[in-house]
Amino acid sequence: MSSSVYKYSRFFHCFTHEDQVCLYNALTMETVYTTADKFEQAKCLFETGWHVGNNSILRKMFHHNMIVPKQQDEEFILKEIRKTLFSGPKIRVMVLHMTDFCDLKCKYCFIEGGQSSGYRRQVMSFETAKAAVDKFFNIIQGHETQKSPSVVFYGGEPLLNWETIKYALLDIEQKEKETGINIDKVIITNGTILNDEIIEFIKRYNIQISVSLDGIQEVNDANRIDLHGEGSFNRAVKAIKCLMGNGVTPAVSCVMAKEGIPRVDDSIRFLIEDLRIKGLGFNHVSIIPGLNFYDPAYEEQFADAILHVQDVIQRQYPFVYERRMGHKVNMFLDKLFIKSDCTGCGEQFSVSPLGEIGICQGYMGSRKTFRKTVFDSEYNPEEDPVFVEWSKRSPLNIEKCLACPALATCGGGCPRNADMINGSIWEPDSAFCHFAKKAQTWLIWRNQE
Amino acid sequence: MKKIEKNEASTTVDIRKMIEAIKKESSDNKK
Known part of the structure; x- marks a missing residue:
C-alpha cells in the first residue's frame, strides 16, 4: 500500500x-x-x-x-467514459435567424463582422420558418434531454421580421398540440422596436426574452450604436422598463468589452438595483478575423471582472443568475462534469434567413458549416459528419485539456474561437482558457470558505 | 459559495459514479 x-x-x-x-x-x-x-x-x-x-x-x-x-489504466477508464458520453448529436435547440438586417451597428458584432464586402442581407419568409419548424419537430421527436427543447429567435435584430416570428409561434403552438412536446421560446433582441403587440405575444406564449445592454450608459454607448452613431442605451432601458411594467422580467445579455471592465461595479449595480434584473450573461468580445484579435491581456482582465461580479452576486445579490459563472458554481457544487459549454457541440442547429442549416450562428457571415437547407427533406443534421464531429468536441477529447485543472468545469469554451485563433475546433479556445483556469481556482477557494 | 437558481449545453454527468461503474464492470469481467 x-x-x-x-x-x-x-x-x-x-x-x-x-x-x-x-x-x-x-x-x-x-x-x-x-x-x-x-x-x-x-x-x-x-x-x-x-x-x-x-x-x-x-x-x-x-x-x-x-x-x-x-x-x-486511466486511459482505459477515459475510453469507457468517452464511449458512454459521445454517441452522436442529439439536437435540442434551433436558432432561427429571422434576418441579418439590424438597426444597430455595434462595433464588436460577430454577425456583422463575419460578412464579406458583397454580402446580401436577407429576411426569413413564412415558408422557410414553417419548413424549419417542421424539420425541428421531426428531429426532436422521441428525444430525451436534460433540458427542454427550445427555439431561439435571433438576428440581426429578429423583431425587424416580427410577422414571420408571429407566424412561427403559431406554427410551433400547433406542433406542440400535435406532438405533446413543449418548446421553450426565446427572443434575443436589442429592444429598440418593442411595441404593445409584441409584448402581448411575449406574455401569451410565455416567451423568454433577453435584451442586449452592456451596462451603464457610458459603457453601453461606447460600442452599441445605431447607423447614425447614436448610443442605444436609452432605447434598451426603455424596453426593459416597458417589459417589467407589463409583468415580463427579461434577462440581459452584456458584452464586457475593454471599456466596460473598469466600470463593472457601476454596471452591475445599475442592472440589478435600478433595472431589477435577475438573470444576465456576460460575454467577451468575439474573435473576428481582421477586426477583433485574440488579446491575452484583455482576456485576463475579463476573467478577473467576471469573478469579481460573482463575488458581488454571492455576497449581495444571491437571487441573481449570471450564467457564465452561475453554471460553473452549480455544477461544481453538484460535482457534475460539464461535457461541453457550447450548444453547437451536438445540441443545436442554426437556420439562416434563406433556410440554410449550419451549426453555429458565429459562422452566419461566412456560412461555414451551412451545407443543406430546411427544404432538403431527407437531410438530418444529426447524421451530418460535421455535426457528428462537433458533437465530440469536449475537453475530454482534446489531449491538451486532459492535463488542465479546469478539465471538469471548463466546457471547452467556443469551438469557433478555437477555429479562428488556432485553426481547428480541436485546439483549445485560448481566449476562454484564461477565464476557465481562473474560475477553477476561484471555485476551489470559495468552496473552502 | 451557494448554488444559484438558474434563469450552456445541457449534458452534465456524474463522472464519479461512471468511474465506479466502469471499475465494477471491469472487475466483474475479470472474475
Missing part, C-alpha cells in the same frame, strides 16, 4: 494559497483541504514508500482517486 504499488492520478492537481493546500481531482472534482505542512509530510511519506493507510491525508487522497493503483 505504498508508492511502490500506487501512483498519483494523472488528474491530480495541487492548489496552494498562503499556508493552505487544496488537493484536487480534475476529472471527478473531488477535493481535500489541508495545510501545506501536512501535505508536504504526506508527500514525503508517500514518495519514500510509506503505507498509504497510515496517514490520514494519503488515505483521503486514495479515497478520492488522487492516488491510484499503479496497474489502474
Whole structure:
C-alpha cells in the first residue's frame, strides 16, 4: 500500500494559497483541504514508500482517486467514459435567424463582422420558418434531454421580421398540440422596436426574452450604436422598463468589452438595483478575423471582472443568475462534469434567413458549416459528419485539456474561437482558457470558505 | 459559495459514479 504499488492520478492537481493546500481531482472534482505542512509530510511519506493507510491525508487522497493503483489504466477508464458520453448529436435547440438586417451597428458584432464586402442581407419568409419548424419537430421527436427543447429567435435584430416570428409561434403552438412536446421560446433582441403587440405575444406564449445592454450608459454607448452613431442605451432601458411594467422580467445579455471592465461595479449595480434584473450573461468580445484579435491581456482582465461580479452576486445579490459563472458554481457544487459549454457541440442547429442549416450562428457571415437547407427533406443534421464531429468536441477529447485543472468545469469554451485563433475546433479556445483556469481556482477557494 | 437558481449545453454527468461503474464492470469481467 505504498508508492511502490500506487501512483498519483494523472488528474491530480495541487492548489496552494498562503499556508493552505487544496488537493484536487480534475476529472471527478473531488477535493481535500489541508495545510501545506501536512501535505508536504504526506508527500514525503508517500514518495519514500510509506503505507498509504497510515496517514490520514494519503488515505483521503486514495479515497478520492488522487492516488491510484499503479496497474489502474486511466486511459482505459477515459475510453469507457468517452464511449458512454459521445454517441452522436442529439439536437435540442434551433436558432432561427429571422434576418441579418439590424438597426444597430455595434462595433464588436460577430454577425456583422463575419460578412464579406458583397454580402446580401436577407429576411426569413413564412415558408422557410414553417419548413424549419417542421424539420425541428421531426428531429426532436422521441428525444430525451436534460433540458427542454427550445427555439431561439435571433438576428440581426429578429423583431425587424416580427410577422414571420408571429407566424412561427403559431406554427410551433400547433406542433406542440400535435406532438405533446413543449418548446421553450426565446427572443434575443436589442429592444429598440418593442411595441404593445409584441409584448402581448411575449406574455401569451410565455416567451423568454433577453435584451442586449452592456451596462451603464457610458459603457453601453461606447460600442452599441445605431447607423447614425447614436448610443442605444436609452432605447434598451426603455424596453426593459416597458417589459417589467407589463409583468415580463427579461434577462440581459452584456458584452464586457475593454471599456466596460473598469466600470463593472457601476454596471452591475445599475442592472440589478435600478433595472431589477435577475438573470444576465456576460460575454467577451468575439474573435473576428481582421477586426477583433485574440488579446491575452484583455482576456485576463475579463476573467478577473467576471469573478469579481460573482463575488458581488454571492455576497449581495444571491437571487441573481449570471450564467457564465452561475453554471460553473452549480455544477461544481453538484460535482457534475460539464461535457461541453457550447450548444453547437451536438445540441443545436442554426437556420439562416434563406433556410440554410449550419451549426453555429458565429459562422452566419461566412456560412461555414451551412451545407443543406430546411427544404432538403431527407437531410438530418444529426447524421451530418460535421455535426457528428462537433458533437465530440469536449475537453475530454482534446489531449491538451486532459492535463488542465479546469478539465471538469471548463466546457471547452467556443469551438469557433478555437477555429479562428488556432485553426481547428480541436485546439483549445485560448481566449476562454484564461477565464476557465481562473474560475477553477476561484471555485476551489470559495468552496473552502 | 451557494448554488444559484438558474434563469450552456445541457449534458452534465456524474463522472464519479461512471468511474465506479466502469471499475465494477471491469472487475466483474475479470472474475
